[in-house]
């Protein structure tokens with residue numbers, strides 16, 4: 178019912194033969210001795226036989242279609258999650274492979290469980306890139322994802338005595354069966370050195386004389402389309418030394434220093450920086466960014482040049498999408514190639530370059546807007562800083578000065594350079610100036626990009642800034658993570674929703690159908706039971722599926738306000754202690770979140786959640802009315818377990834701070850009701866689902882701005898609210914940390930003396946009230962189930978397929994290439 182059988186020559190018999198053949202000839206094992214992990218690898222290799230053929234067909238077909246325009250998605254992060262089940266579903270082979278493995282005495286679930294999460298991203302930005310790759314290939318658009326082949330992905334999180342501890346994530350350890358090293362496409366990338374001027378006839382030319390090279394080796398991961406033959410490529414660059422070691426030094430007995438270059442080069446793609454939404458200014462990070470861009474731009478040009486002698490028409494065959502400013506150095510890199518290597522004059526080069534780039538902005542947070550010290554760029558990329566200078570000079574003198582003659586303030590604000598000590602390069606300004614389109618990721622966010630972040634750019638280039646609201650792939654975030662619900666939907670409206678999520682609207686009429694409602698409720702209950710079992714097995718906490726499963730899962734950040742959630746939990750706890758008969762439905766508060774290793778307050782909040790959890794969970798006086806669960810090591814795989822089990826989706830960022838959010842979409846689709854502020858895509862979610870089927874609370878962007886402008890005084894809120902005062906005081910004492918009094922006071926301190934930059938206290942009362950409404954609403958079971966089903970039915974807009982069609986229509990202008 179769920180899958181249309183695709184024309185594939187793979188039968189159960191053939192799959193069995195293939196899996197056993199790989200056990201024996203690829204993996205040097207056999208069906209009698211193979212470990213589960215070996216079985217898993219053999220299964221992947223059997224799938225690859227189909228996948229790699231289709232990848233070649235897709236590549237060839239794109240060339241045959243006159244080199245149809247390809248989008249190159251440049252991103253420092255691709256948070257793809259496990260691929261085994263995803264590939265099985267997309268290939269339409271789930272049932273056959275289950276049967277094949279079954280007949281070989283193996284269990285498909287156990288085998289897919291052998292895969293480690295490739296967690297090559299931090300959070301929303303990296304996961305969005307992965308959803309977009311899934312949609313692009315499923316919609317049959319030519320696309321290449323370009324990223325880095327980190328040896329270590331995002332750290333694994335452990336919790337020790339309540340505190341986050343970080344462990345290395347060696348995700349590929351002894352290899353990863355879905356990737357293939359394409360050494361024939363390796364490239365050498367220049368670095369450091371100086372710039373020379375020389376004459377070619379009468380024309381003065383420049384050339385970069387680098388003092389070092391790095392080798393970029395591509396690893397390709399196939400991206401399998403759903404119910405289509407198309408397979409696109411995710412190409413991840415690994416950095417290696419050009420020379421393995423220094424033979425001279427080696428022969429003189431200096432073994433360690435002979436290896437120095439190798440070790441240094443390999444450090445470039447050793448590890449993903451774990452900082453979400455904060456810039457770092459580290460030389461190695463700049464080199465990572467440049468390394469990705471240089472390898473990818475060179476690769477794109479090489480592909481183009483197989484069919485065209487010049488780069489004049491590069492924008493006809495390619496567009497490069499910058500996933501935030503992280504790969505913005507690609508702009509001066511392409512300019513350098515056009516000017517210095519191709520000998521194209523500036524104006525023409527700029528026209529070509531500008532038509533190739535588009536930039537997605539993912540944040541308004543000032544600390545996340547990247548800047549690099551001019552001196553650092555000048556040292557690492559001496560030619561690029563000259564080009565950036567020239568871009569800036571021409572922009573200020575020819576564009577800004579024309580529009581606002583003599584307006585010094587505009588020049589200061591729009592310059593790519595931020596004056597000061599040290600002088601900095603503003604990557605966002607470079608990206609806006611160097612791109613033909615710039616987009617925000619939700620309606621509200623794009624409005625704010627236009628009105629607050631780049632108002633002058635919007636005035637200068639009125640058609641440049643556009644909105645593309647984010648989306649999530651329904652294949653992973655409904656079909657794969659919630660197979661029972663997917664099955665139920667398909668049984669009633671047919672399976673087409675998987676490729677056109679707007680068809681979920683057809684579910685609406687079943688929201689009052691007794692049988693459907695009961696089945697929907699049974700599925701939610703079963704999903705809750707599965708999560709409850711996991712919680713019991715991993716944390717030894719008993720939770721009842723009768724309780725409301727209230728979920729906040731995302732990176733830990735002050736602006737996301739996990740501490741607002743915590744203050745509410747403390748408030749309920751106090752009420753229960755004061756009155757054991759306090760009337761509330763039982764609740765399980767579920768958190769999962771990683772904190773950047775250097776973000777002290779974020780780690781303190783994790784510690785506080787765990788300490789509060791320990792006290793509350795073991796307090797028999799409250800009879801299990803509240804349970805607090807912090808699930809360690811949040812990942813794509815863990816999200817796939819939690820999301821289908823959620824009743825409530827906490828989306829409580831300070832209005833204006835969350836660009837979009839995408840967990841809000843995943844949770845809503847799976848029937849959780851949103852408890853959220855009017856921020857990011859929450860606004861559009863509430864619009865789609867209807868205010869009566871969500872719990873919207875708190876200050877709006879305008880109210881936040883007005884409050885800040887009038888001089889926000891957090892103490893006033895404490896003075897006016899005894900409950901708030903009491904729970905903030907709790908954090909300062911020893912209630913939850915008897916061995917270390919005051920250990921949680923940093924949180925209280927940030928809220929009071931620290932000025933409460935994210936207005937937690939200002940929104941507290943409204944949040945507690947919204948929570949009370951929600952509690953009441955949950956107890957009307959019929960009405961709640963109705964709202965829940967309407968959430969599934971009305972969120973079809975938030976498919977990444979729709980986002981991709983928006984990008985194609987408004988920015989990329991791609992044609993589909995169908996593989997037959």
Ligand code: GPU
Pocket residue numbers: 299300301302303305453454455501539540545618647835836837838839857
């Ligand atoms: N986002 Br910038 C990240 O996850 N990491 C970043 O470095 C930056 C943005 C997120 C936004 O916070 C989130 O609101 C958005 O939904 C997501 O990008 C995808 O656009």
